[in-house]
Amino acid sequence: MSVNNVLKGMGYKFIAEMGEGSFSQVKLATPRKHHCNVAIKIVDRVKSPKDFVQKFLPRELVILRRVNHDHIVQMYELIEVAGKRLCIVMEAAAKDLLQKIHEVNRIPEDQSKNLFSQMVSAINYLHKMDIVHRDLKCENILLTAEEQVKITDFGFAHCVQDPSELSRTFCGSAAYTPPEVIMGMPYDPKKYDIWSLGVILYVMVTGSMPYDETNLRRLNRLQRKSLVYPDDAGVQEPSRVFIRPLLQYNSSTRPTIQQVAEHPWLQMGKSLKHKS
Template sequence: MSINNILKGMGYKFISSLGEGSFSQVKLATSQKHHCNVAIKIVDRVKAPEDFVQKFLPREMAILRRVNHVHIVQMHELIEVAGKRLCIVMEAAAKDLLQKIHEVNCIPEDQSKTLFSQMVSAVNYLHQMDIVHRDLKCENILLTAEEQVKITDFGFARCIQDSSELSHTFCGSAAYTPPEVIMGTPYDPKKYDVWSLGVILYIMVTGKMPFDDTNVRRLYRLQRKPLVFPDDAGVEEPCRVFIRTLLQFSPSTRPTIQQVAEHPWLQMG
């Protein structure tokens, strides 16, 4: 029996495709059980790499079961299909942050502050639980129809034992990756998340990437230089200072997520 028929028999009806990868796909569906639209991520265990199936997927499932925050996507249920496929039924969203930026070019500073505060609230919650995301990027920031943030995709997330524990795995997208990870040195995964948030905020208020990531070696050199804003970017100086604080080259001088949450720029207005 096809996966479509199995899910249909459980009260799910596919509406459209939301995305597809080499071993997974995400579909929008209606749900009789949950009385709303849902996103169903279908993971093909056979096609997926062994380290993903044995290491990253179990971590993601364990974390999704633990977390409960208004700005983190909620998992409704897991459905195993013949031991070959795993269907993750989650909250549906209207669009992702990158789609919104493409629609409007850049997001006004006041609105950016509101959305960014919601992201910080969610990441602060995760870090307090000693969970790190390690793949924060515009595509993984979902927006509901009411434009409420929902952080998604915990495929590279992990739990850490204590705040001094370093990570060694290179993960995430180079454009959002801090210099210490680019260089392949052991890194503080919480400071990784803070850097990624800085990149996201820069993109939100300028509509552009802060660094050219087409060449990873050159990317590291660009990250070392003072951060430059586009000439036509109408970004106020307090916001620029805040972004530069998030994108501190040295992780030792980069703020913690709690310090980010308490930063004056987020308290203004």
């Protein structure tokens, strides 16, 4: 029996295709048992690489079962079809952050503070549980119709057993990857997430990437240099001061997620939101 027929028999009515990767596809569906639309990620275990099926996919599922946060995508159920395909049913969103940026060119700083504070809240929650994401990027930041953040795609996420443990897996997208990972060095995975958050915020307020990632050797040289902002971006100095330590070349000088959460730049954004 096909995946479509199995899911239809369980009360899922497909609405649209949301995306497709090398070994999976995502469909938007209306369920009989839930009160909102859902996204169904259908993973082909047969075509997927062995290390993904045996290592990364099980990690992702363990983490999705553990987490419960307003700004992390919620998993509703798992459906296995003939041992070959796995359907992960999750809450759906309206768009991802990259689509939002393409629509508006760049996001005003007050709105960026609001969205970024939601991301920081979610990553702070994960880091306190010693869970690292390691693939934070604009495409993995979903937005609901009300523009609430939902972090998704935990395929490279990992539960850190020892806080001093260094990771050795090269993962993620080069444009959001810190220099120590680009160089193939063992790295602090929590500081990896901090760098990625810095790139995301830069893209939000400027509408462009901070570094050209087309050549990895050149990328590493660019990451050593001071950040350059587009002349027409109009990024205010307080925002630049906030972003700078997130993209520190030396990972030991990057702040922890708790320090990011407590920074006055973000706190001021929360105060403005509360007053309004």
